[in-house]
Amino acid sequence: MSRIFDYSRGTNVHSSQTGRSFLWQLHKTCHPEQSEGPVHPSREHNYYVYIMTNRSKTLYTGITNNLFRRVWEHKQGAGSDFCAKYKIDRLEYFERFQYVSNAITREKQIKGWLQIKKIALIAEKNPAWRDLSNGWYGEYRPKQSA
Secondary structure, three states: OOEEEEOOOOEEEEHHHOOHHHHHHHHOOOOOOOOOOOOOOOOOOOEEEEEEEOOOOOOEEEEEOOHHHHHHHHHOOOOOHHHHHHOOOEEEEEEEEOOHHHHHHHHHHHHOOOHHHHHHHHHHHOOOOOOOOOOOOOOOOOOOOO
């Protein structure tokens, strides 16, 4: 089994743990940071910056509040025109953030990098370039956004 880095725990986990239950655990991770603004203190938010690719290693960097659903959309060709055109369907890398402002900053940072630096980031955490979403869905089908 492959291992990936879980940013919420600061450890590696088996790819078998990256399914729906793993993502649900990410959503339930407790953080000691103070609120950045007027949000309900009992409601946690999670945002993800992710990099997806295709067989030709064309890279796509995005941000979402629901990685499970967003990857599904990309795999179905509904993620974006770019992803549909280039058949971007493999999740190679992701990071989790509690605050959307931090996720947006990181997404902009990564998008500003040369491709070689993005490749190095992926290779550091996922050297085999395995689809990290492999096995996530089984019979489950996320609800399509309206």
